[in-house]
Amino acid sequence: MILAWLKKRRDALQSASNPIAPRGHDTSAPPPISAPPGPLALYLAGQITAAEQAVLTQQSIEADDPDCLLVQGLIALDKGLKADSLRILERGVSLHPTNSEMQVALGRALVLAGRGNAATAAFRRALALDPGHAGANLNLAKQALASGREGDCLPLFQAAINRDPSLAEAHFHLGNLFRARGDMELAEKHYRKATSSRTDYEDALANLGSLLKDRGNSEEAIQHLEHALRIKPDISEAAFNLAMIRVNQRMWPEARQWLQNSLIANPKQADANYWLGNASMGLGDASAARIAYQAALRLNSNYVQARWGHAMAQLPAVSADKAEQDHAVGAFAAELDKLKTWFRVHRPNHAYQAVGAQQPYYLAYIPNDHREVLSQYGALCTSLMGPWARKAGVPAPVHGIGSKCKIGIVSAHIHEHSVWRALVLGWVKHLDPAKFELHIFHTGSGRDAQTELASRLATRFYHAQGNWPEWASVISSARMDVLVYPEIGMDATTVRLASLKLAPVQLASWGHPITTGLPTMDAFVSAKALEPEGAAAHYTEQLISLPDLGCYYHPFGLSPTRVDLQQWGINKTDRILLCAGTPFKYSPCDDALWIDVAKRCSPAKLVFFRATPSALADLLETRLRKAFKEAALDFDAHVRFIPWQSPSNFFGLLDQADVYLDSVGFSGFNTTMQAIERGTPVVAWEGEFMRGRFASGILRQMGLDEWVASSHEDYAVLVEKLCTNKALRDSVKHQISARRSLIFNSTTAVAAFAQEVTSLVGQTRN
Incomplete structure (x- = not known):
């Protein structure tokens, strides 16, 4: 902190060393020789070594020079030398009792020495000498704040900036006080004044960034938070707030990096570990997520969201192999049992906060009937939300x-x-x-x-x-x-x-x-x-x-954009097999199918899609590469992962594709409907459960049952038939064009939905 008096002294010293020529003076004459800067000017300029040397020089002329004693005391304060600063400044005050800045500096030394009452007396003496003294008011306010007397410190901070409106530290503390009171407008105003006065004030920059984040101004918040961290990389709160902005933007790689930085600066953060778990799940790294959730629980065993997250993290987004996928369901069920027991035994008042923190979303992408485990999950959700509803007074x-x-x-x-x-x-x-x-x-x-x-x-x-x-x-x-x-x-x-x-x-x-x-x-x-x-x-x-597909579906009606496939190394001679499912729709149980299709249809490219962030697609690509290598098949000759496309670009790809390949196990409804809209031949998988029967249901509704497979071999054979026979493809395209009206714009299901709803409501009214 540069005290008001010191700033004025610095300005005066600078003016003395650069005098302005009086009127009428011949400015062409050589300028007068300036005196070398004194110790105080050097200290204020940040030239500490030079200031110390200047002190020695000046004290050889005048041993008790007030500026020298003040600078010596301030340097000792900066270094945290309690005894030295106190000895020097007590001597300075005894020799120069009317020097208000010496009194303030002594007060600061007394605070450092733990002598609060004596420090208060020194600050009050400074105010007696110079009523309204900014530094004295500031330090008295800080003492009041440290003692929990927030009501006393507010007028003192205000008095400090009344004398010196540029006093950054006072504005910083006022910002904190107003933010704690919920007055975000005033808090932001004072943080901005603090950072305007001191552009390198890292704590004010960090707090301003945090406030702007909470107020929804993410872009400016990022600027201030990153600025604070450039000045001081170990501000854990700033890194955490940057991470939370990226979490809200679902920018998982950046979120994880900032959370790791925050934890390096302060490892004992349960919240940072919890959100690191969530970011890791966003990147498909379930193993890292479990470690992070466990770290959060070691710091806070009642962290119900982390406990819940650990159970959900048993389900990987993209399994590395079939063994991991097979293990996941049992592990989830076991952790769910532990959760039920823990909540029953501990009964935390905030148990409801766990519900929805994470969800068993990826369970649906694992084959098998999950009714039983989801029944247990659902019962746990409602059992935790029920007490909240009663306490909150949610009516029947x-x-x-x-x-x-x-x-x-x-x-x-x-x-x-x-x-x-x-x-x-x-x-x-x-x-x-x-x-x-x-x-x-x-x-x-x-x-x-x-x-x-x-x-x-x-x-x-x-x-x-x-x-x-x-x-x-x-x-x-x-x-x-x-x-x-x-x-x-x-x-x-x-x-x-x-x-x-x-x-x-x-x-x-x-x-x-x-x-x-x-x-x-x-x-x-x-x-x-x-x-x-x-x-x-x-x-x-x-x-x-x-009835039928159970919904009204209106086609997009978009004009397709023709896409240059060669930019991704797809040759004109390649047969284009679109695999448009999200990465977690592709189970390791079916990797052999894609290898078989690649062998049968060569030259061909199975085209998968890479969304942003690309972590999940990277996991799928890594697993497929391994499977192709084990099958002695060149992955790069048969597979491409391309960027996620806009709807019009995707329609252009559908027009160029030989076959749209339904994802096995978890089918694609909307993408299949888009393929039908463009007349692209579809090979569908008919799974055991509804989630694996979208494309097959669509094709059967159109009378195209022959393109529905129920085994890997049948599926591969159907793809081979289509991609190797242009006349057959053209025939299928014609059939699709002629029959797609059967599945578009039908209101039959909506009318049936209305009847079902009316009946159910009638039953509950009686």
């Missing part, structure tokens, strides 16, 4: 008033998204407004033209209502007859809300196509064309199978 659900049935749709994806296009759009456009009031609760942040469409068509549209407890209050107060959750399992807010009973009838659907396991869900809305025989046994909910 009641029907709405009026003649119309009130349907609420709760989704984080009321924008251009697969869930919106496959499911919600049809309800929004085609439920009869004469019979239904449609209320949309858009819990996500995305907003685009589809969001605006939804807001126009809905009876009432809710968006940006706050956090999930506020959403629970809004939804409960709206008194819906039925709530529909299209994609439970894909979003934290919706799974928390779905774990409550906020309406008399609550429905899930196949935006995330697997049973929710939640006892709060009355039914699961599916489709006859997508479900196998005996499908009801796969669900904890009552299964409702709507």
Whole structure:
């Protein structure tokens, strides 16, 4: 800190060494010889060694020079030399008792020595000598703050900046005080003044960045936080806040790096370890995630989100091999049992905070029936949310008033998204407004033209209502007859809300196509064309199978952009086999299938896609490379991973593809519908569960059953037939073009949905 008096002395010293020529003076004459800068000027300029030498020189002339004693005392203070600073400054005050700056410096030395009362007396003497003295007020304020007397320190900080508006430290502390009081406008104002006065004030830069992050100004926050860390790389809070910005942006590599930096500076951070676990899961590194969650729990055993996360991290996004995948389900079930026991024994008041912190999302991408384990998971979710609901006073659900049935749709994806296009759009456009009031609760942040469409068509549209407890209050107060959750399992807010009973009838659907396991869900809305025989046994909910594909689907109608395939090393002679699933849709159980397809169809390129960040695609590529190598097949001659494409580019790729290859085990609904829109031949897999039967259901609905496979060999043979026979491909394209009207723009399923809803609501009213 540069005290007000010292700044004035510095300016005076600089003026004395650079005198301005008086009027009439001949400026062409040589300038007068300036005296060398004194010890105080050198100290203030940061030339400490030169200042010490100047002190010795000056003291040889005048041993008790006040500037010399002051500089010696300040240098000792800077070095943390308690005894030396106190001895020098006590002597300085005894020789120069009317020097207010010497009194302030002595006060600082007394604080360093732990003599608070004596320090206060020195600061008050400085104020008696110079009423309103900035440094004295500042240091008295800091003493009050350290003693917990926040009410006393506020006027003292204000008095300090009244005397010296550029006093950065006072502005910094005022910013902290106003932020603690919730006055973010004033806090930001003072942080900005602190950083304006001292551009290298790393603590103020860090706090300003943190505040801006909390206020949603991420880009400017990043600038200040990075500036603070350039000055002082070990500010753990700044690194943590940078990480949290990147977490919100789903920039997992950057988030993980900043969290690791924060932990290097301060390893004992449970929060940083927890979020490191989440970032690692975002990068598909489940092993690192488990280690990070365990580190958080060692620091805080009651960290329920970390405990929950550790259980969910048993499920890898992209398994390295079949053994890891097979182990995952059992490990998840075992950890879920431990979770249930821990919550039953410890009963923490904040247990509900675990729900939705992470979700068993990747379980759906592992083959087999997971009804039993998801039933246990769902029961645990509702058991933890129930006490919160009772404490928060969430009322029992009641029907709405009026003649119309009130349907609420709760989704984080009321924008251009697969869930919106496959499911919600049809309800929004085609439920009869004469019979239904449609209320949309858009819990996500995305907003685009589809969001605006939804807001126009809905009876009432809710968006940006706050956090999930506020959403629970809004939804409960709206008194819906039925709530529909299209994609439970894909979003934290919706799974928390779905774990409550906020309406008399609550429905899930196949935006995330697997049973929710939640006892709060009355039914699961599916489709006859997508479900196998005996499908009801796969669900904890009552299964409702709507006619046909169970939805209204409107094609994109985009103009395709022709893409240059050669930029990715795909030759003109290569057959193009599009594999458009996300990386976690490709199970290691099916790696041999892609090898067989590559062998049969050569010259060909199996084209996979790499989204940003590319970590999950990297994991899939690594595993496939290994499998191809073990099969003595050149991976690079047969496979390409290309960047994720815009819709128009993807349509252009579909036009150039020989075959669209359905992902096995977890099929692609929207991508298959897009392939059909462009007339691209599709080979589909018919899986054991609904999530593996989207493409097969679509093809069967069009009467193209011959392109549906139920074994690896059949699948590879069908792909080979198509890609090696142009006439056959052209015939299939013609059939697709002639029959695609059977699956587009049909309102049959919406009408059936309306009937089912009306019946369910009627049953609960009686």
